[in-house]
Amino acid sequence: MNDxxxxxxxxCFSVYNMNRxxxxxxxxxxxxxxxxxxxxxxxxxxxxxxxxxxxxxxxELKLNSNTLTPLLKRLENNGWLTxxxxxxxxxxxxxxxxxxxRSEKDAIFQAxxxxxxxxxxSPEQYKQALTLNNDLIQAxxxxxxxxx
Numbered sequence: 001m002n003d004x005x006x007x008x009x010x011x012c013f014s015v016y017n018m019n020r021x022x023x024x025x026x027x028x029x030x031x032x033x034x035x036x037x038x039x040x041x042x043x044x045x046x047x048x049x050x051x052x053x054x055x056x057x058x059x060e061l062k063l064n065s066n067t068l069t070p071l072l073k074r075l076e077n078n079g080w081l082t083x084x085x086x087x088x089x090x091x092x093x094x095x096x097x098x099x100x101x102r103s104e105k106d107a108i109f110q111a112x113x114x115x116x117x118x119x120x121x122s123p124e125q126y127k128q129a130l131t132l133n134n135d136l137i138q139a140x141x142x143x144x145x146x147x148x
Contacts, residue, residue: 029115
């Protein structure tokens with residue numbers, strides 16, 4: 001092993017730490033709504049496009065149905081969304097926002113904006129970080145696809 005390699009110089013360790021901090025950030029911002037970060041992502045997807053099938057939602061969030069189903073059940077039990085099997089195809093499951101899911105969107109966005117305001121990150125820095133992160137994701141997806 002190369003003795004020049006230090007834990008703090010590893011990109012994977014940096015990403016791990018950022019993930020940990022993002023989780024804390026979202027826990028703080030979403031706590032008043034009783035939501036987890038994963039549940040928030042489900043709501044985000046539905047705010048962008050309501051009435052999705054379980055399969056479509058899973059594809060967008062990159063989650064398998066065995067991971068997504070418990071999230072959806074909790075969100076439904078807490079009044080955020082509904083899950084319905086259509087009469088014409090009982091194998092499908094349509095996930096839709098409830099009235100609560102639609103009406104709380106602005107309040108959730110405001111809570112996130114209030115939390116973000118505490119950090120000294122300009123919109124330009126945010127956009128640069130997002131672009132670089134998306135480039136990294138694409139590079140790793142491409143690299144993993146070559147091995148599959």
